[in-house]
Amino acid sequence: MGGFALGDAVRVRATRARGVVAYVGGLSGKDGIFYGVELQRGAPGGRNDGSCEGTRYFRCAPGQGVFVRETNLEGLGAARSHQRHELYEFADEMAGSKAAESKMLVSHEESKGASRSQGPAVGAGGAFRTCATDTNGWKRGPVRPEGVAMDVSDRPLLCAAISPDGQECVVGGTDHGLKIFSLVKGKMIRNLYSKTAGHAEWVTDVSYCPDGTILSAGMDAKLCLWRGPRCDDVLGHRGSISRALVTTTGTHALSCGYDKTLRIWTLRSQTEASCVRAHKAPILDMTLSKAGLVLTGARDGTATIWDLQGRAPAAIFQEDSHSGHVTSLHTWDNASFATGDQAGFVRLLDPRSRGNNESSHSMACLHAGGAVNAIRTSFESDILISAGADKRVVASDLRKLDRPLWVAEGQHTDFIYSLHVAGDLVLSGSGNGTLLFHEVRSGKLLYGLGANQAAIRTIDSHGNRLLVAGDDGNAIAYEFNSHSFEG
Secondary structure, eight states: OOSOOTTOEEEETTTOOEEEEEEEEOOTTOOSOEEEEEEOTTOTTOOBSSEETTEESSOOOTTOEEEEOGGGEEEOOOOOOHHHHHHHHHHHHHHHHHHHSSSSOBSSOTTBOSOGGGSSOOOOOOTTOOOOSOOHHHHTOOSSTTOEEEEOOSSOEEEEEEOTTSSEEEEEETTSOEEEEETTTOOEEEEOOOSSSSOSSOEEEEEEOTTSOEEEEETTSEEEEEETTEEEEEEOOSSOEEEEEEBTTSSEEEEEETTSEEEEEETTTTEEEEEEEOOSSOEEEEEEOTTSEEEEEETTSOEEEEEOSSSSOEEEEEEOOOSSSEEEEEEETTTEEEEEETTSEEEEEOGGGGGGTHHHHOEEEOOTTSOEEEEEEOTTSOEEEEEETTSOEEEEETTEEEEEEEEEOSSOOSOEEEEEEETTEEEEEETTSEEEEEETTTOOEEEEEEOOSSOEEEEEEETTEEEEEETTSEEEEEEOSOOSOOO
16 A cells, blocks of 8 residues: 555654554545544644544544645654554464463354355354253253244344343344344344444444444444444445454454455454455455464455464465355364365365465365355364255264265255354254254254244354344244253
């Protein structure tokens, strides 16, 4: 873009005012690249609070922000500005997580299920939670087979998440809105949409922060941080956002999208801590490991692993042999990843083995009939489960990927869009609304539920409750006679 980066200390030539670069990019209705500068307190020439013509690009005190061209700036050398400091805080947090192996976990990952090739991102809520292995109550079916129905919208739903206390859920979709419901009674608690707050396009992703605030992403290139009915816009993307992840500490978020960038955000200040142009094509999905590694997958078939523990994200491994789009991603352990593509291939990637090319050759065509729409691993992380457009669920030993342990074939009659592992069970949702429950190790089909009238796009669980939502605009919650279980 130019000679200055986020966090650089600069001086505005026209006024000699000093400040810090807080935004780099375009402005609505204007050509070329602009630099948003947060000026020092009391410096002359401040014109705004980080907004321009009603659109916010960064945040600062009123009268302390200004947008200028690169030619009107001069550098003052490296500075540990607030932007740099926020990135350092994030890097330190990531490095700390590697030592603790649990400090920096994603607050939603495991229940993501839909294929990115089929539409925007789906699902939310609860990865890397502690799973109990006793799910006998789940094997007998829900307490009420009809569940607790929630009439959310007359349009398809794309994403949902269960609150940290397990009592509520938030659901979003193609009507641009978000709604909070009680999982117990199925009644709406709050509508997160108004003429002045929320998204102007489809809501593609949503998750809860540990403190109960909500982060949503949309095709309007905007992240929204919700505190009750109040919405703070988090701006920077220049295209549809495919995926947004919140750390379990609640201090940072990551997002990626059709502007081909991977961005790190400090939620406390709603500012961008780092941005990298991660791919040459739109990014369709990403996943974050416990060790602070991010895997991104793009429309051109490339998948890249990024190390976030340095002072800026660094690409450490790339796989570019996928056929068509990268359609699904998954991570387990500290640094193990899996990808799926449009041709039905599943690949295992491990940057620790990149020196001998082992990771780039661990692959198998498990779904020859179509795209791999979802990948999960068992609670013990020894079995990989995948599903896709061939209507099959396949379980494979991670050490022998090309030799499936079992294949569920002929049970689903439509494309499978979502998977969820619940203890020793795997749940799969298809295009006709059928939700099937299989035992992970034996592949035995236990039962099925009619959870939707159309495609099931997202599955999430918390405690003894299960949440399912999809294309018919409805969500449904099931309760099971099981305790201390989280999926």
